[in-house]
Amino acid sequence: MDIRAKLLSLIQVAEGPLSTDCWLWIGARNNWGYGYIGYSGWSEGVHRVSWIVSRGPIPNGIYVCHHCDTPNCFRPDHLFLGTPQDNVADMIAKGRYRGVQQIRLAAERSHDR
Numbered sequence: 001m002d003i004r005a006k007l008l009s010l011i012q013v014a015e016g017p018l019s020t021d022c023w024l025w026i027g028a029r030n031n032w033g034y035g036y037i038g039y040s041g042w043s044e045g046v047h048r049v050s051w052i053v054s055r056g057p058i059p060n061g062i063y064v065c066h067h068c069d070t071p072n073c074f075r076p077d078h079l080f081l082g083t084p085q086d087n088v089a090d091m092i093a094k095g096r097y098r099g100v101q102q103i104r105l106a107a108e109r110s111h112d113r
């Protein structure tokens with residue numbers, strides 16, 4: 001199945017914190033609430049795949065962050081690119097900071113991208 005069709009087949013449109021509705025992924029999710037999808041031979045974050053198909057490649061070490069603070073949302077205009085530092089600052093600013101381990105995992109993740 002085409003990746004865009006696959007994304008749109010598992011969507012739930014729901015009211016979010018922004019003026020436009022969130023597109024929630026109703027497929028597989030990881031422990032942090034991020035949706036995952038098989039893409040290019042591995043499991044990739046749905047929000048990342050959404051960015052790639054709608055806007056193009058994500059630079060190495062760069063995160064796809066959420067304006068709407070809804071990890072499971074993959075609406076392209078709710079997403080923005082940030083560095084791991086931006087992402088951590090964003091998490092702290094939004095009260096999503098959950099301690100050292102998450103930052104360490106985030107840093108490790110950025111190394112293999």
Ligand SMILES: [Zn+2]
Nearest residue numbers: 022068073078
């Ligand atoms: Zn959203």
